[in-house]
Amino acid sequence: MLSLSTLVEERRSAALLDPELPGPDFDEVKSLVGLAILAPNHKYTFPWRFHVAFGEDRKELGRLFAEEARARDWAAEGTEHREAQKLLRAPVLIFVGMVTDPINPIRRQEDLLACGAAIENLLLLFQERGYDAMWRTGRMTASQAIPAALGYEAGEETVGILYVGRRPATFSPPPRRRPPVDDVISCGLVGARS
Numbered sequence: 529m530l531s532l533s534t535l536v537e538e539r540r541s542a543a544l545l546d547p548e549l550p551g552p553d554f555d556e557v558k559s560l561v562g563l564a565i566l567a568p569n570h571k572y573t574f575p576w577r578f579h580v581a582f583g584e585d586r587k588e589l590g591r592l593f594a595e596e597a598r599a600r601d602w603a604a605e606g607t608e609h610r611e612a613q614k615l616l617r618a619p620v621l622i623f624v625g626m627v628t629d630p631i632n633p634i635r636r637q638e639d640l641l642a643c644g645a646a647i648e649n650l651l652l653l654f655q656e657r658g659y660d661a662m663w664r665t666g667r668m669t670a671s672q673a674i675p676a677a678l679g680y681e682a683g684e685e686t687v688g689i690l691y692v693g694r695r696p697a698t699f700s701p702p703p704r705r706r707p708p709v710d711d712v713i714s715c716g717l718v719g720a721r722s
């Protein structure tokens with residue numbers, strides 16, 4: 529089994545997945561989500577929700593989104609179809625919803641972070657099982673048609689869409705880009721003294 533350091537180091541966003549290669553089935557996703565939500569969660573608010581879609585459901589979600597994008601004037605003519613097609617790039621889609629208190633900004637921040645922590649857990653768990661994944665946001669997170677079809681709760685909002693599957697052997701991710709750790713860490717009292 530790979531060490532956690534190796535998983536963190538080797539996890540990459542898979543911009544390209546092979547829709548023909550199998551992803552995890554529902555039982556496997558469910559067991560990994562059960563582990564992912566062990567991420568820290570202040571005040572036990574349990575803000576995360578996971579809506580999984582396979583097969584023809586992905587196509588229907590794409591169709592609904594394209595229709596909505598046209599109705600809400602979100603896309604230049606034609607591009608909504610490309611967006612909808614993107615959902616078919618992965619054998620498994622996971623829409624991650626968040627349920628929070630909309631009028632309490634501190635709670636909202638804590639819940640959003642709890643969702644992010646659970647998502648990162650899930651990405652690493654997929655990686656451990658030999659799957660690839662991509663966390664996407666963008667226009668689709670503002671969709672109302674997709675949440676309606678997936679049965680979101682009142683007030684639940686999409687915080688991420690996970691595309692899960694396996695990348696084609698020919699795909700290699702771009703080189704990793706991060707600043708040197710020295711640029712983002714400090715130790716001790718380094719502020720200006722009065």
Ligand SMILES: Cc1cc2nc3c(=O)[nH]c(=O)nc-3n(C[C@H](O)[C@H](O)[C@H](O)COP(=O)(O)O)c2cc1C
Nearest residue numbers: 539540541542543662663664665666688701704705
């Ligand atoms: C909150 C969040 C939203 C993201 N949304 C998108 C997205 O909409 N499209 C995309 O191509 N990548 C998206 N990503 C993935 C990042 O672009 C990716 O993590 C970054 O390029 C670094 O690559 P790596 O994950 O392989 O290290 C998102 C990542 C996060 C954390």
